[in-house]
Amino acid sequence: MYAARGVLSVHTERGTSIVPANRVTWIPGGFTHYHRAHGSTDMRILFLPESLARLVPGKPAVFMVSDLARDILLILTGPPDRDQAARARLRRVLVDELHEAHEPPLQLPEPRDDRLRAVAQLLYEKPGDNTSLAELGQTIGASGRTLSRLFHDELGMTFYQWRTQLRIYHALVLLADGHDTTHVAHACGWSNPSSFIAAFSNLVGTTPGRYRTARS
The missing domain is CATH 1.10.10.60 (Homeodomain-like)
Structure with a gap:
């Protein structure tokens, strides 16, 4: 979940995260959550296939988003003007970027x-x-x-x-x-x-x- 503009507040059983536009939030399958947008927000949601989701942490997390990761998120959540193979490659690069991303202490424990x-x-x-x-x-x-x-x-x-x-x-x-x-x-x-x-x-x-x- 990514806010290209604005701020999101994301709530899970583990706590609350406020996610500004230089961060991306990851929520694995099986976690109940809800979110709220603040200000003029452009929210993007991307689902990962199970094969890639297994490579990302098994708990909700917020990551700093690199320029490359941001561009990939915007492409994958924009108009579907790339073939499935290209989109699959971009998803894999995105997961690699998240592996290298810094996870700042921005989750408020509940x-x-x-x-x-x-x-x-x-x-x-x-x-x-x-x-x-x-x-x-x-x-x-x-x-x-x-x-x-x-x-x-x-x-x-x-x-x-x-x-x-x-x-x-x-x-x-x-x-x-x-x-x-x-x-x-x-x-x-x-x-x-x-x-x-x-x-x-x-x-x-x-x-x-x-x-x-x-x-x-």
Whole structure:
């Protein structure tokens, strides 16, 4: 699944991924999922035959998309002006490209513990909320230390890392909707745009301004 323009949010049992136009999401057969488009989106969907699907990871993943992989995706999801043999060769090259692609840490794991799910729901509703983990714990009836341990043991990241990824996801959606960097920074909980730009660039690989300009 690839957004040639705009942003996709893709939800599976393993978590949520926000997929901007420099990434492609892979969902193997058998995984229930749903997606939503944000902004003016040109979404492309390509199915791989089982013989090739076996060569791609057996779990949902998001990959950086190379220029070659992007061109192949656009060809294979465009007008059918190539014969089947040529299309089969392009699919094989695409799989080779995905094997070499970097898999960035852009999947937000879905909490399973009820206490973590309660915290996550509060932050989904208000991603810009700067309430501490201890204060969130008081709201749901769990200690900050317990929640911190659960984030580490269940999700493999700290509360700060998880909340930062959630905020970057929200920022991608707001940028796709046309909001400027300063507005997005404050809406997502950063007190100044420079801190937001640094966090965004670290995860997405480009600045919010460049990302927004490229999508406009």
